[in-house]
Amino acid sequence: MRHALPLLLLTTLVGCAGNPPAEPVPPAKGGTGSAAAIPPTPGADRYSMARDTAPNHRPDTQHIREPEVRHEPRSRYGNHSPYMVFGQTYHVMASGEGYRADGIASWYGAKFHGHRTSSGEPYDMYQFSAAHRSLPLPSFARVTNLENGKSVVVRVNDRGPFHPDREIDLSWAAAHRLGIEQSGTGRVRVEVLTPSGPATVATTTPPRSSTAAAAPNAGMRAAVDSPPPPAELYLQVGAFSRPQTAQQLADRLVAQFSYPVAVRDSASDSALYRVWVGPFATEPLRENAHDQLYRSGYGEPLRVMP
Structure with missing residues (x-):
């Protein structure tokens, strides 16, 4: 390996x-x-x-x-x-x-x-x-x-x-x-x-647990409610009406790739749960991830910003 x-x-x-x-x-x-x-x-x-x-x-x-x-x-x-x-x-x-x-x-x-x-x-x-x-x-x-x-x-x-x-x-x-x-x-x-303080917080998929499995909404709140990081370059791989489906896709992405992954809902449309990959520090990094996701069979990811 x-x-x-x-x-x-x-x-x-x-x-x-x-x-x-x-x-x-x-x-x-x-x-x-x-x-x-x-x-x-x-x-x-x-x-x-x-x-x-x-x-x-x-x-x-x-x-x-x-x-x-x-x-x-x-x-x-x-x-x-x-x-x-x-x-x-x-x-x-x-x-x-x-x-x-x-x-x-x-x-x-x-x-x-x-x-x-x-x-x-x-x-x-x-x-x-x-x-x-x-x-x-x-x-x-x-x-x-x-x-x-x-x-x-x-x-x-x-x-x-x-x-x-x-x-x-x-x-x-x-x-x-x-x-x-x-x-x-x-x-x-x-x-x-960093020397100035503890690690800053960005959004990633939280670890699976028995509690999260029993209550998907509660398991995703850490990712959904976290404040957006300074970088604003993301890829949206899917959007679903059922939080369980979004979490399943997020888990697959975390297992297959090394990118940060988060499940987010929308203030304007709370019925949808979006699976975002990122943030990426630069546009070339986002494009590299976009191509890799596409080649791996995840369709055409959308380029999004918070």
Whole structure:
């Protein structure tokens, strides 16, 4: 489930091993706890290990200090935008402030320990760090396991995971702290942190629960009533008269993509429940999501603004 690139792509993308590129494109890295279940990724011979694993020495991650959320200049490497991986174009956000999304987290460990991250820093699986496709490097985020409520602050200093169903790649230490090391992946919420205060709130689909299943309207209120974030670029994938139908579509989108998803009603037409994807920081990011949703069989999403 990893995403190290073939050697033939080195003219476009430089791997984590060795010196960082003279920027233009961030190198890809990879590795998850479940990587041993699939054949080695092409290009994996750049690393000393064929498959990724957890470390042999497993310290108590409860004693590892979380990174201090502070102002840091953008890293010299890994912030070029746009960049391309596996034929897919990605854009780096101008700012991660206000970013919040629910999705799947994976992790990477011993195979990549000591090798260069996209920012040029060495990867340390014993620190709380992470990889993200579009957040500026470095960024800070709180990652919360939606199954058990455990959370950890991570410093985002790498690019990945380059899978449409993944939101973030965690270091081994962060995955262990959250309790998803053994399963390899887990449902998480990612909230960007800034030195001036806690993560700002944007709209995402709330986690499913027995209460939400019994009372769909109550389960959606957190998304419907949240104030709109500063960005105003969205895609509307569907509009339904039944809230249960809208929630089912939202759940499918959250499971399949890494985009934030929300169910919204309308002040002028409360009988309709609209499924919105976003917000997107730039128009190119929205267009990229539009094309991906269309190719995945969700019809022609509408470009909307609050």
